[in-house]
Amino acid sequence: MSAEEYTAIHDFLEKHCGIRLGDGKEYLVSSRLGRLLADHGLTGYGDLVKQLQGFAGRQLQTAVVDAMTTNETFWFRDPAHFRILSDTILPNHKGNSFRVWSAAASTGQEAYNIAMTIGEAKRGGKLSGSCRQEIIGTDICTGALVQAREGRYCGLAAGRGMSDEQKRRFFRADGDCLEVAPDYRSGVSFREFNLTKPFDALGKFDVVFCRNVLIYFSAERKADIIKRIGRALNPGGFLFLGSTESLNGHADLFEMVSLHGGLGYRRR
Numbered sequence: 001m002s003a004e005e006y007t008a009i010h011d012f013l014e015k016h017c018g019i020r021l022g023d024g025k026e027y028l029v030s031s032r033l034g035r036l037l038a039d040h041g042l043t044g045y046g047d048l049v050k051q052l053q054g055f056a057g058r059q060l061q062t063a064v065v066d067a068m069t070t071n072e073t074f075w076f077r078d079p080a081h082f083r084i085l086s087d088t089i090l091p092n093h094k095g096n097s098f099r100v101w102s103a104a105a106s107t108g109q110e111a112y113n114i115a116m117t118i119g120e121a122k123r124g125g126k127l128s129g130s131c132r133q134e135i136i137g138t139d140i141c142t143g144a145l146v147q148a149r150e151g152r153y154c155g156l157a158a159g160r161g162m163s164d165e166q167k168r169r170f171f172r173a174d175g176d177c178l179e180v181a182p183d184y185r186s187g188v189s190f191r192e193f194n195l196t197k198p199f200d201a202l203g204k205f206d207v208v209f210c211r212n213v214l215i216y217f218s219a220e221r222k223a224d225i226i227k228r229i230g231r232a233l234n235p236g237g238f239l240f241l242g243s244t245e246s247l248n249g250h251a252d253l254f255e256m257v258s259l260h261g262g263l264g265y266r267r268r
Helices: 003-017 026-039 045-053 058-068 079-092 109-123 142-150 164-170 219-232
Strands: 097-102 132-139 152-154 171-174 177-180 188-192 205-209 233-240 254-259 262-267
Touching (some): 003 026, 003 045, 003 058, 045 058, 079 233, 079 254, 079 262, 132 142, 142 152
Parallel strands (some): 097 132, 097 205, 132 188
Antiparallel strands (some): 152 177, 171 177, 254 262
């Protein structure tokens, strides 16, 4: 892969989905796009660049974005966030509806974990059983969203991060796979969405989980996304970031809250 080819692929990703690879990531590009070349009948990276800079169809563009998007996740990742949701946010919620956005939903574990947490809160009397819940999971990777909508997980993805008791409570066994139980699929939906685009059509939320995705954006784009998330949150609503991410320079929009061993950012 030549320097010019790497720069062209880098620029395509930043323009179309905001991902900024930076310098020296040729190995990452070649390891993730190598198989794609053969699958699409391309002779090399020069041919791929030519297609992307010309009139490449959406199928090829989507395949490149999917291949370069990290979709590693597991159940109840950063459990302190779910404790804050269960023990602080839900017991203090007074409305008749509760909306949550899983902004980097990947294969769906986070969105379903939110539904599980809300369901358990209702059973435990922490949230009114009549409160209508809506959980919207979005991701730019169409392949990941296919599995998210199926709600069926096999192999390592089936149980990573869960106890045997949680598997019995939240899932139905299907051979060596697990399917999310109907009670925890209710109110959960998934859609393809690019975080660099306007959020207006999504509406307002009480909680936004935007974890482990902002690290892929430039500082300027990250700041813009955070500001727009702030506008998408109801006053007093919470934003959760990944454990390695931080929120700096937005004290006018958020106050940091430390609870139950984790951090959240409350909309002022």
